[in-house]
Amino acid sequence: MVYGVSAIRLSCVPSVYRFSQSSFNDARRSSSFSLLLKKDQFSRKIFAQKSSYDSDSSSLTVTASEKVLAPGGQGDGSSSLTGQLESPSTISDDPQVTHDVDGNEMEDDEKVEVEEQESVPSALANNDEEACNEEPSVPLHMKVSTEKSEAKPRSIPPPGAGQKIYEIDPTLLGFREHLDYRYAQYKRTREAIDKYEGGLEVFSRGYEKLGFTRSETGITYREWAPGAKSAALIGDFNNWNPNADIMSQNEFGVWEIFLPNNADGSPPIPHGSRVKIHMETPSGIKDSIPAWIKFSVQAPGEIPYSGIYYDPQEEEKYVFKHPQPKRPKSLRIYESHVGMSSTEPIINTYANFRDDVLPRIKRLGYNAVQIMAIQEHSYYASFGYHVTNFFAPSSRFGTPDDLKSLIDRAHELGLLVLMDIVHSHASNNVLDGLNMFDGTDGHYFHLGSRGHHWMWDSRLFNYGSWEVLRFLLSNARWWLEEYKFDGFRFDGVTSMMYTHHGLEVAFTGNYNEYFGFATDVDAVVYLMLVNDMIHGLYPEAVTIGEDVSGMPTFCLPVQDGGVGFDYRLQMAIADKWIEILKKRDEDWKMGNIIHTLTNRRWLEKCVAYAESHDQALVGDKTLAFWLMDKDMYDFMALDRPSTPRIDRGIALHKMIRLITMGLGGEGYLNFMGNEFGHPEWIDFPRGEQHLPNGSVIPGNSCSYDKCRRRFDLGDADYLRYRGMQEFDQAMQHLEAKYGFMTSEHQYISRKNEGDRMIVFERGNLVFVFNFHWNNSYFDYRVGCLKPGKYKIVLDSDDPLFGGFNRLDHNAEYFSTEGWYDDRPRSFLVYAPSRTAVVYALVEDEPEAVGKPEPVQKIETVEEEAEAVEELEPRKESEPLEG
Secondary structure (H helix, E strand, O other): OOOOOOOOOOOOOOOOEEEEEOOOOOOOOOOOEEEEEOOHHHOOOOOOOOOOOOOOOOOOOOOOOOEEOOOOOOOOOOOEEEOOOEOOOEOOOOOOOOOOOOOOOOOHHHHHHHHHHOOOEOOOOOOOHHHHHOOOOEEOOOOOOOHHHHOOOOOOOOOOOOOHHHHHOHHHHHHHHHHHHHHHHHHHHHHHHHHHHOOHHHHOOHHHOOEEEEEOOEEEEEEEOOOOOEEEEEEHHHOOOOOOOEOEEOOOOEEEEEEEOOOOOOOOOOOOOEEEEEEEEOOEEEEEOOOOOOOEEOOOOOOOOEEEOOOOOHHHOOOOOOOOOOOOOOEEEEEEEOOOOOOOOOOOOHHHHHHHHHHHHHHHOOOEEEEEOOEEOOOHHHOOOOOOEEEEEOOOOOOHHHHHHHHHHHHHOOOEEEEEEOOOOEEOOOOOOOOOOOOOOOOOEOOHHHHEEOOOOEEOEOOOEHHHHHHHHHHHHHHHHHHOOOEEEEOOHHHHHEOOOOOOOOOOOOHHHOOOOOEOHHHHHHHHHHHHHHHHHOOOOEEEEOOOOOOOOOOOOHHHOOOOOOEEEEOHHHHHHHHHHOOOHHHOOHHHHHHHHHOOOOOOOEEEOOOOHHHHEOOOOOHHHHHHHHHHHOOOEOOOOOOHHHHHHHHHHHHHHHHHHHHOOOEEEEEOOHHHOOOOOEOOOOOOEEOOOOOEEOOOOOOOOOOOOOHHHHHOOOEOHHHHHHHHHHHHHHHHHHOHHHOOOEEEEEEEOOOOEEEEEEOOEEEEEEOOOOOOEEEEEEEEOOOOEEEEEEEOOOHHHOOOOOOOOOOOEEOEEEEEOOEEEEEEEEEOOOEEEEEEEOOOOOOOOOOOOOOOOHHHOOOOOOOOOOOOOOOOOOOOOO
């Protein structure tokens, strides 16, 4: 998570596009709007043209005088959104009341109480069979055809009993009142959604009703803005005339207008046109970008962004060609940012990332790419975390179709594409975002101080609001459905789950810290709902939560009573490495390292990392910088002597990353460039900031020099960065081949403080780490489980990796019987100082995961060997502990 000021946007940040706007004339809806990529080879124009929908495509005709009927609704001749049933506007309930926790039938008086509490109207509802039989109007980006109706219907399983968490962790029984209340709130919300919205599957398709939707006869625009006194749709299509297209409001605060096609059949709003909603609000007149807009841009010389009506012709829409990969057993994630992925000091594009960076990620051996800053954000230096337009991909990098092309190419390479999604807060930008959208403070957010994050300078969602649930659930589904993302890394989840947002709180593991009045149950219920929706409709999708608190049940299934994430980001590991690197080598404690790497909850998977983008930002240091500091500027060339600091730094950089991957979790993450020890930090272009108190925060002259990734350094065979990159590649391919991160057999046999040695097993691999700064050990005995012959499959001291070549890779190591370090067998090794060596039992070669390209160190393992007697692994009650 990035901490910074969100509302300030600097004009020095260039847009990806040049804009050429035709002169407006009195003829309405005649203007066009062109967007051109800087790269000529990827240039394209968005023209105002008629969409080529099939004439026989099914759609619902909507006119200004007709009403889309909801269940049981009656047409009254007025322009409205839907005839709604009653449903709750907020989900919050008295914390004293819980219902149907154990999945048993509720008593009649309980049912009545629930129904009475759920009698508040919702902005959208769909429960009537008659209405459900009508064909919906088509949302933008959705192809108008009958194919979708022929697809196999997807469904979300009903809630379970929510009691299995107590079997997994009996300690939770002491907090059953809170956990049962949480699950009851979740069930109650699911039941309300089923009753008033037709289920979570329908509820999460809000983009088919709100925002712009297209039918054969025209375009409907709807917006939930209950605080607005009047509203009109304005844009290039009507010369920004606020009196031309006045919207009508229904009783649920939804404003609506239908624009019929032009006389020649062309759409009333040309593709590529700028649009906004003009509102009279309690705070004054306001022009806002539609909340559900699918694309927005900042024209050169302008400060505010503009919403773009994005609806290209069918032949111009990107069509996905490659199937989405199946979820891998172990995740090796390459965290990336499109804008800073160029070696040049520029904002890079989706197209360049697709062509230049994706093949690199594949070659390095990662099987997933996690992309930051996808959702539109006005302030570039927010790293994408201060979102202004939640449904729009950032226009700095290209068009929505360019992003689709990137994702499709990743799928062709067998890479999962995970999106860094931000539902924890929103930009406080009033001009471009959701803040004060309808002129009120509590529209999408909590009122008062609870709705403001004092450290992030951003707005906080009210997860107890019905329409906020619709907005966020639909947003998550939109990116999976429309762009084929394979899952999400949910940002800032700790901030969501607690009213103190995890600030100035030291989590000690005491369960009272997780289950009390500081917990935002509404937010946790939303996380349960979104995981429910994602895993029900997209079984192969991956969800990762950024939680530093260690919330119990975080990665257990919702039906069992958990929050439902697949993985937790193991954030404590990176903090621990920074803490250790501030100490002398003599003060490193092997037991402390092991404890941090293995301190995770049973059955709850984690993604480990030694460093992420957080450590690469200005104000922090990467591991390489902590280790080598200013020597990186002068002593990384191979044609000049190294220094002790460089030798130490390169050796420990490799060891830290391997032991983190080996012990830290069931997944691994690396931020782009850190695999080769990228020098310096990330510093977004900044101008001077003049604060209200008169003080000035200096900028960096709007420079992009530190806002790029110097991949050329890792590729240069005359620099020492190359060795670190080669080691990271070998490490990824080793995991691809042996799958050790998810191996069922895992055991730590040695953590010796005197020798500074750590030895552990994962699968048929034995990992040997010597952290001693000076001592090397001959004939050092290491324990093992299985009998037979072992060979070196990865050696951090290999010259290819910038090492000193102290080990013979042709040597064979034979186990001997007899207990050692609580292992039934052992073998002798040479353990040079500051090295990490992985030994593999020589058996039939395992099939390589994803068939990675060969790496030199992996090829030393024989493809076949004599069969050796298999020993059944001893059951271990505690994983990874010896």
